[in-house]
Amino acid sequence: xxxxxxxxxxxxxxxxxxxxxxxxxxxxxxxxxxxxxxxxxxxxxxxxxxxxxxxxxxxxxxxxxxxxxxxxxxxxxxxxxxxxxxxxxxxxxxxxxxxxxxxxxxxxxxxxxxxxxxxxxxxxxxxxxxxxxxxxxxxxxxxxxxxxxxxxxxxxxxxxxxxxxxxxxxxxxxxxxxxxxxxxxxxxxxxxxxxxxxxxxxxxxxxxxxxxxxxxxxxxxxxxxxxxxxxxxxxxxxxxxxxxxxxxxxxxxxxxxxxxxxxxxxxxxxxxxxxxxxxxxxxxxxxxxxxxxxxxxxxxxxxxxxxxxxxxxxxxxxxxxxxxxxxxxxxxxxxxxxxxxxxxxxxxxxxxxxxxxxxxxxxxxxxxxxxxxxxxxxxxxxxxxxxxxxxxxxxxxxxxxxxxxxxxxxxxxxxxxxxxxxxxxxxxxxxxxxxxxxxxxxxxxxxx
Numbered sequence: 001x002x003x004x005x006x007x008x009x010x011x012x013x014x015x016x017x018x019x020x021x022x023x024x025x026x027x028x029x030x031x032x033x034x035x036x037x038x039x040x041x042x043x044x045x046x047x048x049x050x051x052x053x054x055x056x057x058x059x060x061x062x063x064x065x066x067x068x069x070x071x072x073x074x075x076x077x078x079x080x081x082x083x084x085x086x087x088x089x090x091x092x093x094x095x096x097x098x099x100x101x102x103x104x105x106x107x108x109x110x111x112x113x114x115x116x117x118x119x120x121x122x123x124x125x126x127x128x129x130x131x132x133x134x135x136x137x138x139x140x141x142x143x144x145x146x147x148x149x150x151x152x153x154x155x156x157x158x159x160x161x162x163x164x165x166x167x168x169x170x171x172x173x174x175x176x177x178x179x180x181x182x183x184x185x186x187x188x189x190x191x192x193x194x195x196x197x198x199x200x201x202x203x204x205x206x207x208x209x210x211x212x213x214x215x216x217x218x219x220x221x222x223x224x225x226x227x228x229x230x231x232x233x234x235x236x237x238x239x240x241x242x243x244x245x246x247x248x249x250x251x252x253x254x255x256x257x258x259x260x261x262x263x264x265x266x267x268x269x270x271x272x273x274x275x276x277x278x279x280x281x282x283x284x285x286x287x288x289x290x291x292x293x294x295x296x297x298x299x300x301x302x303x304x305x306x307x308x309x310x311x312x313x314x315x316x317x318x319x320x321x322x323x324x325x326x327x328x329x330x331x332x333x334x335x336x337x338x339x340x341x342x343x344x345x346x347x348x349x350x351x352x353x354x355x356x357x358x359x360x361x362x363x364x365x366x367x368x369x370x371x372x373x374x375x376x377x378x379x380x381x382x383x384x385x386x387x388x389x390x391x392x393x394x395x396x397x398x399x400x401x402x403x404x405x406x407x408x409x410x411x412x413x414x415x416x417x418x419x420x421x422x423x424x425x426x427x428x429x430x431x432x433x434x435x436x437x438x439x440x441x442x443x444x445x446x447x448x
Contacts, residue, residue: 373421
């Protein structure tokens, strides 16, 4: 099964908490603080792997979590850092942040990587707060929070040549005849519902990669039929081989794609190119070789007229750099077509998109200092509920029975502007302040 678009949830590892401990050794009555720092949380990175060609694995697993850092230990020992999480993706994977649609990375080279979620730093232990003014700090820091985000992974296949045309033009038959690929072939619309890749060997011994793109219909650029699902896969190709059924058959009705009617094969060429232009300028400008297929049983008396139509197209359309009349079923004309494609690939100057990995600030943004305050009531009176990640994390490493530790918590709250906002909201002495489920009576110090 071929899968080319998935969404995943990721979370880096949170930083380990620092600890507040004290040196305890025989004959040393006052050993001083020796609490170590917390370990760093694990990062999440996406790495392109040339051995992969689908995003199918992400259908079975869509949530990824890196390892958290461990808390610090006594004797100034830093906690163990969390393991990084490496997620392998196929070459050609475009990574977007679902929140704003921004492209984070476009991974087109083997082993290219993108950091998408940085692990949180570990909090400092109380040994780090020792100073001339305070040689016995009772407080420590929590670790930084993880980075959590939703990502979209979109695969754009990387091939030298893209085969395109209406359903039943013969693309699958052609790729099976010129390469070792074995696509499903049958006489009905949309036999191919996923791209097929094949390597065509050249006389020199090397080869080029061909992508058989599922048949397009009118409206494909608007997402009708298989539309957007596969137009993306020919954006990266160097050359297009436009396969046209000489008999001119195509779907007569999008809702009833199995019904067919006769249309001029040259008209079908223009319709497909119209869909390419509507989808992107990049596709509209790509060089093409026209391969008119299924000539094996075509009436000889009508052939000259069809040939003249396509020769006129080649003369008037600068994108068309070759014209061949072939039979994919019998092999007629295929050697000449392969030579023409190989020659064109050698001559076309193709600028590959630059390796794209944006400076993704979201991947490193651990700031959770934003807050809001709600007014509530309990049996004791008015309670002001403070919602602030930074303060709540500090609360979890605070010994509220120890005065210096509590003062440190209050200093953080003041620096964040929480006390000032309480005054603006009308808080009074005797009200209660609730932080992470713990109530504190508001006094003059808070409202000073």
